[in-house]
Amino acid sequence: MSRDFSSEVQRVRPLAIDAPAGDRRATANITTRRLAPSDSIPELTKLLHRAYAKQVAMGLQPLAGRQSPEITEQRVFSGECYVAVDHAAAVQSRTGQKIVGTILFHEVEESKGPPWFEKPEVASFSQLAVDPEYQGCGVGRMLMDMVETRARETGAKELGLSMAEPDRELYEFYIRRGYRFIEHWKWPYTNYRSAILSKTIA
Numbered sequence: 001m002s003r004d005f006s007s008e009v010q011r012v013r014p015l016a017i018d019a020p021a022g023d024r025r026a027t028a029n030i031t032t033r034r035l036a037p038s039d040s041i042p043e044l045t046k047l048l049h050r051a052y053a054k055q056v057a058m059g060l061q062p063l064a065g066r067q068s069p070e071i072t073e074q075r076v077f078s079g080e081c082y083v084a085v086d087h088a089a090a091v092q093s094r095t096g097q098k099i100v101g102t103i104l105f106h107e108v109e110e111s112k113g114p115p116w117f118e119k120p121e122v123a124s125f126s127q128l129a130v131d132p133e134y135q136g137c138g139v140g141r142m143l144m145d146m147v148e149t150r151a152r153e154t155g156a157k158e159l160g161l162s163m164a165e166p167d168r169e170l171y172e173f174y175i176r177r178g179y180r181f182i183e184h185w186k187w188p189y190t191n192y193r194s195a196i197l198s199k200t201i202a
Helices: 003-012 041-051 053-057 069-076 087-092 139-153 168-176
Strands: 030-034 080-086 098-105 122-130 158-164 180-185 194-200
Touching: 030 139, 041 053, 041 069, 041 098, 041 122, 069 098, 069 122, 080 087, 080 139, 098 139, 122 139, 139 158, 158 168, 168 194
Parallel strands: 122 158
Antiparallel strands: 030 080, 080 098, 098 122, 158 194, 180 194
């Protein structure tokens, strides 16, 4: 990771040292990994619903905020799904790990996607979600670091995303991280116009 890129990340999200001493949400207790077959899809679905509850409260209908476990399973195994795990909260989970965030790299959509995603040099990610209890302590940064690295590893020059345009707070988060507006798109399963954003990563 270059010096400039590291500095950009630090400006976007708080570092682990910003978490209060003893805070179990401190990122020192959290690691990221690929979704495992033993991970609970119903629990992952509940996490998605909690994470997207804010957009639902705005009157929006993001798929991740209302999808069934069956849809979650179909989506996460269409691409590369990664999760953030809190090891300090192991006692709360029968598997010894508590999933507190997730992101999906290179999801294969059944619906036609935006023209930008069809370019061979463009990779994409979707379904970024962090449990509301863990938002603001660097989990989202960790997950995005991972997919940006994966995009470079696959030879992509750009990393794109689709997000609910009415959610201006989320929009500004991506802009601060170096993403820029490309085009609008309307997915058939949402009730809002999406903004397609992209970041040069080559």
